[in-house]
Amino acid sequence: MNNNSSNIETMNVALIQQFQRYLQSERHYSPHTVRNYLFELSRIQRLLEHATPWQQLSTEQLQAVLSRLHRKGLSARSIALTLSAMKQFYRFLQREELVINDPSVTLTAPKQAKPLPKNLDADSIHHLMEIDTDSAIAVRDKAIMELFYSSGIRLAELSALDQSSFDDDLTQVRVLGKGNKTRIVPVGKMAREAISHWLRLRNNINCEDNALFVTHQGRRLAHRSIQARINKWGQQQGVSAKVHPHKLRHSFATHMLESSADLRAVQELLGHANLSTTQVYTSLDFQHLAKVYDGAHPRAKRTKEK
Known part of the structure; x- marks a missing residue:
């Protein structure tokens, strides 16, 4: 590491330490949250291709870090935490008048998959x-x-x-x-x-x-x-x-869809205003629907070997 890179790293670490004191003394964040944010900022620094002061990082460079985390197999939830730490840090730098424009402001976290409702068989x-x-x-x-x-x-x-x-x-x-x-x-x-x-x-x-x-x-x-x-x-x-009551409701919806595959009817029965709310149940019974498809669709049937 040359002297210039070493100096940049020292300055970046000093800014993170200031951010830490801000979170602890002014925002009164929990020790757990502070540790998580500091870990994420350190990880961002390690993933940068070149040593660059925080104040000079571009949106493209920060996006590249998030993309690398995605390629490494991190979950959407983990990447969302990285982005949250990044955005909080740049808000702090703006507050301290150390940056004018926030390069993280347009970045968005990947969509997190909604947990599927649990049902009883x-x-x-x-x-x-x-x-x-x-x-x-x-x-x-x-x-x-x-x-x-x-x-x-x-x-x-x-x-x-x-x-x-x-x-x-x-x-x-x-x-x-x-x-x-x-x-x-x-x-x-x-x-x-x-x-x-x-x-x-x-x-x-x-x-x-x-x-x-x-x-x-x-x-x-x-x-x-x-x-x-x-x-x-x-x-x-x-x-x-x-x-619990909601599990019985989920079970009702899932079993109705398995038997009828009529999404609109189930929407009405459940009292959902939007069909997208009901569609979550289609993920639960995909294997059942796949079997129905394989057995019913003319182009899905296998011909018997002669």
């Missing part, structure tokens, strides 16, 4: 529902779980249901969804039977209002209580994954 759902309905609470909880899986409604939607939300034969339920939008959702046979059983017992409880699902004191069942009860049954039934 049909066997796990069947096992979860096979609970002993030897008490009114168990009957109520079974009706709750059956309705979640049968209709794919949200936790808040289920908690807000009244007895009058259903038609006379319980085949449909009127749900008030996000944005105060009402939709009609079908109710399956198993859910209808479970709800009917619960209603016969609910009539013996002195209830405060017309709420469908109530405590034994007659009060509308709260969100947290519903979550806790479903998790309790999941544990008791030996379901390996943690069970």
